[in-house]
Each structure stands twice: as structure tokens, then as C-alpha cells.
Amino acid sequence: MDKAQKLIHICEVCGKEEILTSEEAFLAGWDYPPRMGAFGVVSPRTCPDCSIMDTLWAALILKKKKVEDLSDRQEQTLKRILGEPGSILPDGEHTL
Numbered sequence: 001m002d003k004a005q006k007l008i009h010i011c012e013v014c015g016k017e018e019i020l021t022s023e024e025a026f027l028a029g030w031d032y033p034p035r036m037g038a039f040g041v042v043s044p045r046t047c048p049d050c051s052i053m054d055t056l057w058a059a060l061i062l063k064k065k066k067v068e069d070l071s072d073r074q075e076q077t078l079k080r081i082l083g084e085p086g087s088i089l090p091d092g093e094h095t096l
Contacts, residue, residue, distance in 0.1 A: 008088045012077045019090045039084040045077070056081070072084035
């Protein structure tokens with residue numbers, strides 16, 4: 001992935017969205033691949049204002065929630081993460 005590529009950064013906790021490069025997101029405090037974690041792997045996707053404790057990762061790993069017990073929002077987050085980076089392209093090509 002090109003470092004200058006802008007991607008839609010979506011906070012899975014509060015829903016905030018920003019279109020940023022990976023470097024811009026990292027410097028702004030986002031927890032987002034590829035600087036934090038890896039695309040397609042469940043890890044927190046949060047803005048600088050939200051806690052990772054309310055993420056899909058925390059639900060699955062810390063709270064031991066089963067995939068079949070996820071909320072609709074958590075299921076959407078899982079689908080988006082598994083489809084990255086294509087699912088977060090800002091040019092309208094992404095599908096959730």
C-alpha cells in the first residue's frame with residue numbers, strides 16, 4: 001500500500017470518520033493499520049478520543065465473546081476489517 005494513499009479511518013467506538021494517510025492518522029493518535037496492527041487482522045480501530053476497551057478486539061479477546069454473539073455493529077466492523085484495505089478506500093469502491 002502506498003504511504004500517501006488516503007483511507008477512510010472509522011472509529012469503531014464512536015463512529016467518527018476521517019480520510020487520512022496512515023502517517024496522518026498515526027500522528028493524530030488513531031489506532032489503525034498499517035502503523036498500528038495489520039490490515040485484515042482484528043485489532044482496535046479507534047480515534048484518539050476512544051478507548052480500545054469498547055472495540056471488537058476487546059469483546060473477542062478480553063471478554064471472550066463468540067462471533068455468533070456479536071452485535072450488528074460489531075459484525076459490520078468485523079466485515080470491514082476482514083475486507084481491508086479495500087473496504088476503507090475513499091473513492092466509493094469500498095463495500096461493507
